[in-house]
Amino acid sequence: MRYLTLSGGTGPEVSALCLGILPFGSTVDEETSFAVLDRFTEAGGTFVDTANNYSIWAPGGTGNESEELLGRWMRSRGRRENTVVATKVGARPDPARGGEWPANWQGLAADTVRGGIEGSLRRLGTDRVDLYYAHIEDRTVPMEETVGAFAELVAQGSVSVLGCSNHASWAVAAARQYAADRGLARYSCVQQRYTYLQPRPGADFGTQGFAGIDLVEYIGTQEDMTLLAYGSLIHGAYTRDDKRILEQYGHPGTERRLSALREVAKETGATPNQVVLAWLMGAHKPVIPVLGVSSVAQLEEALGAVDLELAPELRAKLDAA
Structure with a gap:
């Protein structure tokens, strides 16, 4: 495993791959979930990602399942101090806003942020979260209120590092500038x-934010920032015949890129999935893939990308396609 340090070297050291456990405890049963977590840590993985609403859309889901499972696993294995825990607040359903998700998500008001961390700490069975995300941008709440609430959590010691997910690039930059101007902890x-x-x-x-060129370039100029990528394997569509490329990628450039990806995979003897992960991790400023796997076999394939170094000419072929 390879490692890097968050927040420009001031945050926790994390594995170059992050294990996303969105379906664990709901559509992925506990035995399988524990087996994947065990293999991830055996391979040197330390970074695990969840949220306080995973997975409310599963049959009978409450949003507690993923955090609670991670808490049980850490206790049973004695792994809390060896696990960098990331979770999120803001997209849990609020019954007062109606019965349909995601229209009724809680949002990012200060009270929601404070109450969210209390619930997550309880479910995880810990006294701190290593990385806490604002889950989905909420433009109904003043940015200043949300930034201030997150900064309070760092000041009181319940959160180490702050992040945001599914936010526009300009909103990320504005929130960071506001915090910096006031000496507050920032995303x-x-x-x-x-x-x-x-x-x-x-x-x-929809509610999922894509990292466009503007955001990637902005993060590249900020010494303390890290980009984490979810959906990087497009739900298996790079390699599985039964999975289709999302329609959002439907344009002529996609086939050119797929062709280059297949060529590089053939030249390296790796799978297209492994090449994609290596392309992310080997960027000028490394990107951390958040793996969405549901079996040990899928995890094994992803782990094979850690030692895959793309030669400059192969990376250039991928970038130029």
Whole structure:
């Protein structure tokens, strides 16, 4: 495993791959979930990502399942001090806003942020969260209120590092500038949908934010920032015949990129999935893939990308496609 340090070297050291456990405890049963977590840590993985609403959309889901499972696993294995825990607040359903999700998500008011961390700490069975995200941008709440609430959590010691997910690039920059001007803790991690393929202009991912060129370039200029990529394997569509590329990637450039990806995979003897992960991790400013796997076999394939170094000419071929 390879490692890097968040927040420009001031945050926790994390593995170059992050294990996303969105379906664990709901559509992925506990035995399988524990087996994947065990293998991840055996391979040197330390970074695990969840949220306080995973997975409310599963049959009978409450949003507690993923955090609670991670808490049980850490207790049973004695792994809390060896696990960098990331979780999120803002997209849990609020019954007062109606019965349909995501229209009724809680948002990012100060009281929600404070109450969210209390619930997450309880479910995780810990006294701190290593990385806490504002889950989905909430433009109904003043940015100043949200930034101030997150900074309070760092000041009181319940959170180490701050991040945001599914936010516009300008909103990330504005929130960081506001915090910097007042000497407050600021977002240093951004988690967005991001992969080798590029979406067509104007593609709509709904509440999911894609890391466009503007955001990638902005993060590249900020010493303390890290980009984390979810959806990087497009739900298996790079390699599985039964999975289709999302329609948001439907444009002529996609086939050119897929062709280059297949060529590089053939030249390296790696799978297309492994090449995509290596392309992310080997960027000028490394991107941390948040793995969405549901079996040990899928994890094993992803782990094979850690030692895959793309030669400059192969990376150039991928970038030029």
